[in-house]
Amino acid sequence: MKKFEVLFLTEAREFLLEMDEKSRNKVIFNIDKAKITNDNNLFKKLKGEIWEFRTLYNNTHCRLFAFWDKEEKRETLVLTTHGIIKKTGKTPEKDIEKAKQIRLKYFEQKNR
Template sequence: MDYKFKVEFLEPVIEFLESLDEKSREKILYNIWKSRSVNDNELFKKLDNEIWEFRTLYNKQYFRLFAFWDKSNKQDTIVISTHGIIKKTDKTPKVEIERAESLRIKYFNEKK
């Protein structure tokens, strides 16, 4: 199978995933794996200029992992996932998008 991008997790994502039950974690990881090969806004959706989200609905809970693209490596396109939440409302909280943007800036500053 041909993948469009690789996915890497920052520490807050790993902590978030470890805090979940095994079935929820497996469903999220499956959706991320699937989103690498199919274009589906239900799985991976752009939120603003630079921030995207991996989307999972499982057991009536909405899981979101925030992410951004790192295209600096010409061989591989990488999506960096910053952190995760269990969404309580229809709208994605602005503070979470801002947190993802802050982590994106920090990532690229440290990469230089």
């Protein structure tokens, strides 16, 4: 049973469209798998309210940053903000900050 829905915001969608088809399919497959399992290798909390979908495919580490919108009681929604191809072991702080800013903007617009 699915635990949440995923909505791709503009930058996340553009990031996926820039990938080759096999890589994109693997990322989508892992996101779909994360919806039904609790696996830190696929979906992991980073800092504060920011999470990441994680995919390793062809020695490439792909990350899609995300946050939860749990305000609606009837269903849980995870919104992806943007993605990166990770070059080092540590997640860049600037990408966590970017995800936080997108999250703040989302809730500001939603609550108007």
